Amino acid sequence: MTARRVTSERVGDMTILKIDRVTKQFGGLTALDQVSFAVEAGEIRGLIGPNGAGKSTMFKNIAGFYAPTSGDILYQGQSICGQKPHSIAELGIVRTFQETTLFQELTVFENVLVGCHKRARSNLFNAIFRLDRERQQMAADKVVEVLEFMGLSDRREQLASELPLGSQRALAISVALASEPSLLLMDEPFAGMNPEETNHMMDLTRKVRESGITIVLVEHDMKAVMGLCNYLTVLNFGKLLAEGTPDEIRNNDRVIEAYLGGAK
């Protein structure tokens, strides 16, 4: 692990997320088997591996959609195992979804406004008598700020379903950003994109990281992963296969074997 400290260009020195021997079983199937790794604050971490390696399962465990069968997940030193997704989101871990997951029937502005939940939550009394206008205005300001940041300002009144794919993905990230995460989990953000859209999305992802948010992403687009991530964690058949910088992983025999099925 010392090699890593030298090679990875890390921004912070703090472990924000620690996965400690996490196992997840579905009946007789072991989707994750004693996986451990740690994510440093401020990095862009790639979680890669062949299909069925357990990447998405790992995400769902972190975000609280599943509870691990055994092992522990620590966020800023605190166990978040077994908490509900909404409580984990409130702590600052927010995920985006595979495919494009948006409120298709709402406008761009409303989509992001839902994301501001932490800031804008209202109770019934306040809602009926409109007593929290100031709070709601602050949320609306935050929406404007996020849309500006993600370059979606001129589309704010459009329905989410009417946006082109690239903008939909940017909107999905905007919804997540509005909830003010410190750790963003991105599930295949580049899937189905053309090279131009991918480049744009990579720029946006870097911009998000520069704003102080740690990113973990699952992705199959190797060019994007290698270009974007500081450090990679490779899973195979539910087990941790390798960890290292993009260069190390590119030349790791075990990783090449896992991807190409042992063909030399």
Added chain:
Amino acid sequence: MTGKTGKIISGLVLLAALLLLPHLLQYHHQDLLIFLTINVLVVASYRIVTLTGEWSLIHAVMMGVGGYTATLAFKQFELGMWFTLPLAGIVAAAIAALLCFPLFRMTQFYFLIGSFAAGEAIRLCWIQFVNPFGGTGGLSGVEPPLIGNIDFLEPVPYYYLTLVVVGMCLFILHRIEKSRIGLILHSVHWNSPLAESVGVDTWRYRALAFIIGSFFVGVAGGLKVHYLGTITPNQFGVGFMVFILIWVIVGGYNRFYGPVIGVVVLTLFDESIRSLEELRPAIYGAVLIASILFLPQGLESIPTRIRRLFSRKPENDSSPSNK
């Protein structure tokens, strides 16, 4: 500014029409107008439950909970209508809150069946526990209030009373829907995993919508029993629940006023086919099927469709968030 004045003018016209209406009708139709006004509250309160995407089959029974509460409060404790109405809402909301724990472990189809079973369990209690609920025959002897020398037994004064109460309830329901809470209810409906991932406790919001809806339908139940004077378990059976569903589906449930249009239009329609007594169920079935086939967005979508026909500009009319 012109849009706003237009809105105010049409609002005033509507109000004047509602105030004049009972004087243009015969006695029998005045009765009907009161029940229609109450049913407007029933569908509007049902709408807030459906906002989260869950269609419950317990709404009619919740109206009965309100009705029985008002009846018992009036007869046993001699409370006036000013107390029985809020109490009817509160008791319905409290029972809804208790039911949340089993019911919202389920979603979609299972929730539908679960809510139906819970409703029937409550309804059967009214039949089985003759004391205090009066069994199949129900209870009677509930009276409307007396203020000065205005006799609310007469339909016209009671209609105005109903109009005020229902108007206030609709105003509150509308405000809730247009607030942050309404937006979150929509978001729970359209994509609850995404809502959860940004910190929305979807269980709590589903429960909240159910409790609010039950409160207002409880008030509607109280209003009904004070006019009718009697209450029986069969008024709140699955038959009435089916009517609520038909009103909401035919009216359309994407906008606040959709269900209201549905209940008004279908009640007028119902009156116009009164002479064809045996055919009415069949006609209702046909109307429901036709509206699902040809007007899946409900009657509320007709203006949008006509506008689109003339402008030929594609426009998405499935937006739940009208401005």
